[in-house]
Amino acid sequence: MIKRTKGVTISQVADAAGVARSSVSRAFTRPDMLSPETVTRIMKAAEALGYVPNHTARALSTGRHGNVGLIVPDIANPFFPPLIQAAQLEADRSDFCIFLGNTEENPKQEDKLVGRFAGQVEGLVLASSRLSDERIRAHAGQLPLVLINRDIDGIPRVLIDSGSGVREAVEHLAKLGHRRIVYVSGPSNSWSNKQRRTAIKAAASRLDIVVETVPAVLASYNSGRNAVSAILATGATAAVAFDDLTAQGVLAGLSEKRVSVPGDFSLIGCDDVLGAVTYPALTSVSNRSTEAGRVAVSLLLDMLQSRAIRDVRYVLETHLVVRNTTAAAR
Template structure:
C-alpha cells in the first residue's frame, strides 16, 4: 500500500521471491530467463507464469554486475526539439526495446563540451552509444570509442561505424525538378557551418546545378532556425533567385514566412524546397521537400550498435541512406521575368 505522501512501500519482486513461492532454487528461476533450454519445459512455464502474476522483471542492474552487460545504450543528439530528431529517437528506442535494451537519452545543446560530458557520464553504465550529428572532433570521437562501441549518425569518420542520411539524390532530383519548371537562378540557404549535413548539401547542390547550367547563390541561416531562415529573405530577393533550397524544413518555413511578409507569393513568384520531410504530415502548407529516412537511420544505428555489442559485427560499416524529392505545394513554374 502506498503511504500518504506517495512514497513507495511495495517491494519490486526478485528471483528470490519467485523461488520461495515456487519452492525452487534461485538458480532455477534465473535459468528460466537466461537458459530455459537447461530446464524442464514445464518448470520454465511455471516460473514464467509466476513471474507474470507477480510482475517480475529481471533487474538489469544486478545482471549487469555479474555479466558486465548493462542492457542499456545511450543516444545523444544535439537538440531533442529539432524536428529532425524525434522520429529518429523514437525509432531507436523502439528498435532497442525490441532487442531488450533500454535507451538513455542525452541532449548536448549543440555543445561539444556538454556532449563530451554526457558521454563520459553515460559510458560506465551503457553497453554502447549512438551519437547523432556529433559536434566533437574526430580525435575526441575515437577516444570515446575506445571505451565502448560507438555508432555515428550523420558524421562520416572513416574507421568508425556510421549511418548517413544522404541528401545527394534528393537534391539532384530537386534541381532537375526546378530546371524542368524553368528556373535558372537558385539560392541555397545553408545551415550550421561545421555540420556534415550542411557540407554534403552544399557539395551536392553545387554539382547538380552545373549539370543544368543554373546560377547558384549561397546564403547562411544564422542561426539555422526559423528566424535565421526568415532573416535571409531580403538578400535572397536581391539575388534574383526564383527558387530557394533550404538547409532543412525549419529554415524553409522561415523563408516562407519572410517571403510572405515581403508580399512574395509561393509558389507563383518563388519556389521553396525544404529538406528532411519532418513537417509534411503535420503542417500546412504542404512543403515540397527532400525525404531523408531519418527514422530508418536511428533504427539502423541501433541495429549496428547492438551487433557490435554482441560481437556479431565485422568490418567497416558505412550505411548511406538515399533520399528522394517529394513534390508538394511550394514549387511551381519559374515566373516570367
C-alpha cells in the same frame, strides 16, 4: 498512502524453495540446466514472494545491462522524433532500453552526456553529432558506437544521402527555368549541411546554374526569416533551404515582403517534416529518418552480439517530393 514494497532477493527465493541461490539464478537464466520440477518449484516460490531479478546486480556480474544510448542534438527538431521512435521500437524488439540524450546542439554537452551514458549502456548511437572526428574516435574506443549522418572511416555509420534528393531539387528548378538560385545554409559544423551545399553546387554547375550561399546560422524558423533580405539581394528566383524549418522561416519572410510563392519565387525545403502540414505545402527532400533510426540501432545490436566492429557505411538515398512551393521562373 502508498507504501513501497522493497526488493525480494534471490536468497529469499532460494530459502523458500529449499535450493541454493545458484539454482534460483539458473531457473531464470538457463532453466534447461535444471530439472523441470525444480524449475517449477522455484518459479512458484518466486511468484509467491513477488521476486523480480535485480537488473543492476545482474548487469554487474554479466557486464550486460541491455541498454543503448541515443544522443540527438535537438529533440524539438521535427527531424528527430520519428528517428527516435524507430530506434526505440527496434531496441525494444531485442528487449533493449533506450537512453535518450539531448545536446542542445552543444558539443560540450554532448561530450558530457556520452561520458555519463558510457557506464550504463552497452552501445551508443550518435545522431548528427556535433563533436569533432577526434572526440568521436576517442569515444568509439570506449564503447560500441554507431553514427547517423556523420561519415567517419572505421566507425559504423548510417548516412542519409540528401545529396541525391538535393540533386533532384536542382534539376527540378532547372527544368522550371531557374538560372540563379540560393542555398540557405544550416549549422556550419553540420555534416548534412556540408553535404547539401556540395551537392547543390555540383548539380548547379553541371546544369549551368548560378548558386549563392546565404547563411542561416541555426536551423530554425527565425534564422530563415532573417535571411530573406540577403536572399532577395542576390537576385535569385529560387532557393533551397537547409531544412524545412528554415524554409518555413523563409516563406514567412517572403510573404512579409509581398513576394508570392511560388508565383514570384520558388522554395524547396529539406527533411520533409513540415511539407504536408503547412500552407502552401512545401516542396521538400524526403528524409528517411525513420529508417536511419531503425538501421542504426539494428547495426549497434549486431555489433554487441558479435563483439566485432565492421566498417559499415549504410547509405539511404533521398528524393524530391514536389508540392506547391515551386513553379516556373518568371
